[in-house]
Amino acid sequence: MSDTLAQTQGRPPRGSRRGGGGRRRRGGERSMVPEAEFTSYYGRPIVKPSPWEADIPAYLFAGGLAAGSSLLAAGADLTGRPGLRRVGRVGALGALSFSMAALVHDLGRPSRFVNMLRVAKLTSPMSVGTWILSAYGPFAGAAAAAELVALLPADKRRGPLRLLELTGRPAGLVAAVFAPPVASYTAVLLSDTATPSWHEAYRELPFVFVGSAAAAASGLALIGAPTSETGPARRLAVGGALMELAMERRMEQSMGVTAEPLHAGRAGRLMRAARGLTLAGAAGAALSGRSRVLSALSGAALMAGSACIRFGVFEAGQASARDPKYTVVSQRQRMKREGPARHRPEDPEA
Amino acid sequence: MTSLFNEFDLWGPLDPAADAGYGKDKPKRKGFFTDTSICIGCKACEVACKEWNDVPADHFDMTATSYDNSHSLNSNQWRHVAFIEQPRRPAVDLGMPTTRPDDDLLGGLLAEGETGDGAPSDGVPDFRWLMSSDVCKHCTHAACLDVCPTGSLFRSEFGTVVVQDDICNGCGYCVPACPYGVIERRRGPEGSKNVGIAQKCTLCYDRLGAGQQPACSQACPTQSIQFGDVEELRERAERRVARLHEAGVMDARLYGNDPHDGVGGTGAFFLLLDEPEVYGFPPDPVVTTRDLPQMFRRASAAAVTLLAGAAVAFVGRRG
Numbered sequence: 001m002s003d004t005l006a007q008t009q010g011r012p013p014r015g016s017r018r019g020g021g022g023r024r025r026r027g028g029e030r031s032m033v034p035e036a037e038f039t040s041y042y043g044r045p046i047v048k049p050s051p052w053e054a055d056i057p058a059y060l061f062a063g064g065l066a067a068g069s070s071l072l073a074a075g076a077d078l079t080g081r082p083g084l085r086r087v088g089r090v091g092a093l094g095a096l097s098f099s100m101a102a103l104v105h106d107l108g109r110p111s112r113f114v115n116m117l118r119v120a121k122l123t124s125p126m127s128v129g130t131w132i133l134s135a136y137g138p139f140a141g142a143a144a145a146a147e148l149v150a151l152l153p154a155d156k157r158r159g160p161l162r163l164l165e166l167t168g169r170p171a172g173l174v175a176a177v178f179a180p181p182v183a184s185y186t187a188v189l190l191s192d193t194a195t196p197s198w199h200e201a202y203r204e205l206p207f208v209f210v211g212s213a214a215a216a217a218s219g220l221a222l223i224g225a226p227t228s229e230t231g232p233a234r235r236l237a238v239g240g241a242l243m244e245l246a247m248e249r250r251m252e253q254s255m256g257v258t259a260e261p262l263h264a265g266r267a268g269r270l271m272r273a274a275r276g277l278t279l280a281g282a283a284g285a286a287l288s289g290r291s292r293v294l295s296a297l298s299g300a301a302l303m304a305g306s307a308c309i310r311f312g313v314f315e316a317g318q319a320s321a322r323d324p325k326y327t328v329v330s331q332r333q334r335m336k337r338e339g340p341a342r343h344r345p346e347d348p349e350a
Numbered sequence: 351m352t353s354l355f356n357e358f359d360l361w362g363p364l365d366p367a368a369d370a371g372y373g374k375d376k377p378k379r380k381g382f383f384t385d386t387s388i389c390i391g392c393k394a395c396e397v398a399c400k401e402w403n404d405v406p407a408d409h410f411d412m413t414a415t416s417y418d419n420s421h422s423l424n425s426n427q428w429r430h431v432a433f434i435e436q437p438r439r440p441a442v443d444l445g446m447p448t449t450r451p452d453d454d455l456l457g458g459l460l461a462e463g464e465t466g467d468g469a470p471s472d473g474v475p476d477f478r479w480l481m482s483s484d485v486c487k488h489c490t491h492a493a494c495l496d497v498c499p500t501g502s503l504f505r506s507e508f509g510t511v512v513v514q515d516d517i518c519n520g521c522g523y524c525v526p527a528c529p530y531g532v533i534e535r536r537r538g539p540e541g542s543k544n545v546g547i548a549q550k551c552t553l554c555y556d557r558l559g560a561g562q563q564p565a566c567s568q569a570c571p572t573q574s575i576q577f578g579d580v581e582e583l584r585e586r587a588e589r590r591v592a593r594l595h596e597a598g599v600m601d602a603r604l605y606g607n608d609p610h611d612g613v614g615g616t617g618a619f620f621l622l623l624d625e626p627e628v629y630g631f632p633p634d635p636v637v638t639t640r641d642l643p644q645m646f647r648r649a650s651a652a653a654v655t656l657l658a659g660a661a662v663a664f665v666g667r668r669g
Contacts, residue, residue, distance in 0.1 A: 041432055041630030042415040044422055050526035051535045071660040079664050108546055112519035119501035123360070123639055126523050127499035176660075180653035187652070188645045192497060192638050193526035199638055202645045206652035214656060236663040243655075321526060328627045331634045341612035341636045343362040 038332065040324035047194045049321035055106040057314040060186045061216065061307045062099035063133075064209060066092045067183035068217025068240075070140050074176030075232055077169055084233065086147050087224035089172060091217070092179075093144035096137055125188040132185055136178035142171035183213035190317060196330055197320035200258040201313070204251035207243060208313075212306040214240025215278060219302030222285060222295045230295065234285045237302055241282035244309065245275060257329050261316040270312030277305030361491050361640040363609035366617075370505035379509035380558060381617035382567065382575055383583040384483055385590060386629075387602060389574040391431055391481035396420060398569035399429045402554065406542040422630070423484050425534035425549040429566050432629055434480035482620065482629045483575055485566070486511070486532045486551035487606060490614030491637040494524035494533050494548075502548070509580070510553040510617055520546040529613065529635035553617070580617055587621060599623065605631060612636030 040046065050056075073088025075081075104110045117134070121127040146168025149161050157165060187209040191202035198205075218237030222230055248271075252259040262271050284298025320326040334341075358364045367376050399405060408426045412419055418433040488510045495503040495511050502518035503511060513533075524533045525548065533550040536542070554564035562568075567577035576583060584607050594602035605626050606619035612635050626633050 039625060039627045041434065041628065042413070042418075044630060046531050046627070046630060046632050047529060048424075048525050048531040048534055051522040051537075067656075068660075071656070075660060075664040107519055107521060112521075115500040115502070115517060115519040116521075118517070119499070121496075121499065121501070122355075123496035123642060124499045124523070125645075126497065126521060130499060180656045181649075183656055184649040184653040188649045191645050192642060193523075194493060194529040194531075194635070194638055195526045198526070199641070202641055203648060206645075206649040207655065210652045210656040214659060232660075232663040236660060239659050239663065243659075317526075324627070324630075327632050331632055335634050340634050341640075342608075343358075343610045343614070 038325055038328040040328060043324065045322050046324045046327040047196070047321050049318045050193070050195065052106060052314075054311075055102040057310040058307075059099045059102040059106070060189075060209070060314070061310040062095040062102065063186055064183050064213030064306065064310075065216045065220060065303070066095035066099065066140065067136075067179035068213040068215075068236075069095060069220060070136075070143070070172070070175040070179040071214075072217055072221050072233060072236065073143065074172050076229065077172055079232075081225075081229040081232075083226040084221055084229040085172075087221050088217070089140075089144045089147040089168075091220045091224065092140045092175065096133075096140055100137075125185055125192050129182075129185045129189060132178060132181045136175055136182050139171045139175035139178065142167055143175055146171065180210065183210045190313065193317075194327075195317045195321045196258040196326035197255065197261050198313075198317040200255040200330065201251050203254055204247045205313070207247040208251060208309065211240045211242075211244030211247060212278075212309050215244060215281065215302045216306035218285065219281060219299035219306070222299030222302070224299075227290045227292055227295055237285035237298070238282050241278045241285075241302065241305070244278060244306075248275075248309070256333060258320055258326050261319040261323075261326065262312065265315075265319060267312050267316035267319055270308045270315060274305045274308035274312055277301045277308060279305075281305055358614070360642055361612070361614055361637050364490050364614050365509070366490050366492075366505055366614075367507055367509040372507045376507045378579040378581065379617065380553065380577070381488060381509070381580040381583060381619070382485060382553075382564075382577055383587050383619060383621070384485070385574050385576065385587075385621045386480065386482035387590075387594060387599070387621055387623055388572045389431070389481040389483055390572055391433055391479065392571060393420070393431045394569040394571060395429045395483050395566035395575055396427070396431060398565040399551070402557070402565035403428065403552070404543070405549075406539055408537075408539045408542075423486070423530075423532050423550075425536040428549075428551040429483055429485050431481060431483045434482075434624075434628060435477055436480060436624075436628075437477050438475070480623055480628065482622070483566070483570075484630070485618050486553070487530055487613070487619070488551075488553055488617030489637065490609065490616065491639060492613075493527040493529060493638050494550075496637075496639050497523045497527040499523060506553075506555055506558075508553065508555075508558050510555065510558075511550075512552045512555050513548050513550060515544050515547050518547045520548070522548070524548050527638060529632055529637065584619075587619065590621060594621075612640070 069088045069092035073085050073092060076084035076088055104113055107113060116130040120131055146165050149157055149165045184206045187206035190198040191205055193199055214236050218233040218240060221233035252262060261267055281298045281301030284294055284301060288294030288298055367379060405428055406426055413421060416433050416435060420427050420430055423430045492511045499521060500517055500519050502514045503524060506512050520535055522535045525535060533548050536545050536547055536549045538545060557564055563577045567575040587604050587607055591602050591604055601623050603622055604619060605622050606616035609615035622629060
């Protein structure tokens with residue numbers, strides 16, 4: 001690569017700092033692509049990393065957990081599994097509240113959230129996501145409220161409270177309809193940026209994230225619901241975990257050089273932890289049967305695995321933005337493959 | 351998804367102001383042509399920008415890598431002059447005999463007869479400086495504007511991109527969306543205005559409205575920064591490149607002037623003397639919204655998969 005890239009530039013890099021090197025994977029493993037030499041302005045970043053901190057991956061995780069929980073709750077409601085339904089509805093509200101708190105913390109002031117509702121913009125995944133959440137939130141909240149009302153003694157459930165209890169099922173079903181977009185839009189949120197490792201992941205990331213959401217919500221159900229009702233959660237856990245792992249693997253293959261940050265440093269550790277935890281959790285969910293302790297342990301592993309993959313993907317993107325290599329080399333390689341990006345009227349995407 | 355948008359909304363050539371809904375009586379699209387071949391690195395543009403726009407100074411230090419003390423374009427640096435120190439090299443080495451001593455020979459002369467002030471005896475320095483005043487590109491397809499969830503970023507009647515401080519909620523989404531790393535959320539210094547709010551070059555929107563040119567181009571002593579109608583500037587830039595090529599400066603190239611490029615052409619474009627990445631520019635930026643229809647389809651497919659998966663999980667035996 002170092003030779004070919006130098007050739008495309010007509011000559012070896014000079015003057016400004018050379019990049020590449022020092023990024024080899026530990027343990028003697030071969031990195032995804034050979035080390036590349038490239039030119040940059042004294043090694044300074046070209047694109048800016050997002051100013052986001054831990055709030056945002058936590059928000060991504062909690063959003064997925066809420067969405068998956070609403071789906072499990074709706075299914076449990078329709079198939080007569082009250083224990084699973086309760087964990088799903090209350091879990092969805094808890095996770096949603098947590099994600100909202102994380103979002104507001106990121107913005108700094110609650111009033112700033114209101115500005116999100118000034119416009120609806122299809123080109124902004126954050127705007128679309130805000131509106132999806134605004135549609136989903138109240139129904140998820142109403143379903144959870146109905147669940148809590150049902151816990152009151154019968155003579156206290158009168159008037160408006162009784163009405164609230166009756167709205168539980170329709171509200172829960174509407175929430176379940178809005179839940180899948182809640183789980184998948186967060187992938188577009190990351191991909192619709194110039195951050196190399198987020199943008200290049202756009203093909204598979206939505207599948208990784210919904211798989212992760214299914215695994216996390218199933219994990220919560222395995223922890224909280226009576227084992228006699230967790231059959232669907234176990235199946236969803238295995239399905240979600242397998243999808244997450246398989247699509248993550250495919251994603252790394254299609255990302256080219258921008259897959260490297262997924263293996264390096266903190267992001268690499270998080271991604272390895274996510275794989276281990278998710279696999280262990282899925283195996284536990286499939287095999288633990290009626291054992292309460294094993295179920296809870298697998299559930300915890302699934303939730304932790306889901307959290308790790310969100311933080312891992314987040315960190316990898318941040319790292320890819322901080323190193324100009326991933327901007328320059330990936331664009332140079334694309335130019336070598338396809339020529340410079342030019343809009344031509346005959347393009348199918350035009 | 352695509353059908354929700356007009357042709358070229360997501361990428362391709364476009365008159366951005368007309369696309370944003372300005373009528374026929376809108377002014378012509380304004381922009382900068384920055385000719386780096388005549389930039390002397392005086393940083394007058396940086397100072398003029400800070401003065402006019404009240405942009406705080408938040409550091410005064412060196413990076414120990416170059417003489418550049420303002421580091422990068424960021425929320426407190428809306429113009430940034432890059433200093434690139436390059437060893438000299440043969441123009442194009444064809445392995446042919448030359449009438450001029452080649453670089454190896456020059457190196458030899460240097461070792462023997464150095465004058466002490468870094469210049470070899472023939473008066474030609476053994477390195478060159480590239481200087482380039484960078485600025486927000488005011489893209490035709492501006493990713494920052496497209497991803498802003500509040501409508502704080504808007505397209506002005508001059509075809510430029512401007513942030514409204516009172517509407518920006520500091521979500522920071524525009525920051526990773528910009529393919530050039532221009533816009534940033536202001537972190538400090540303490541007590542300065544608009545901390546926590548996205549900030550970048552406005553192309554001196556207030557001055558344009560009053561019929562003035564931006565502070566940086568007015569302050570530029572060499573006319574390296576030229577302000578005007580983008581269409582006219584593009585022609586001027588073509589002529590300048592042709593002249594430089596005639597003069598044997600074959601490395602001269604335009605960057606960002608092509609309306610068919612990945613961002614639909616930029617309102618602020620450059621004449622460079624080397625590869626874009628040498629100056630800290632991305633070599634071939636593409637607006638992220640080009641892939642948005644595909645992203646939307648993928649996310650929808652994933653959402654449907656999740657819904658179906660959850661439904662299937664409930665089918666089968668109880669337990």
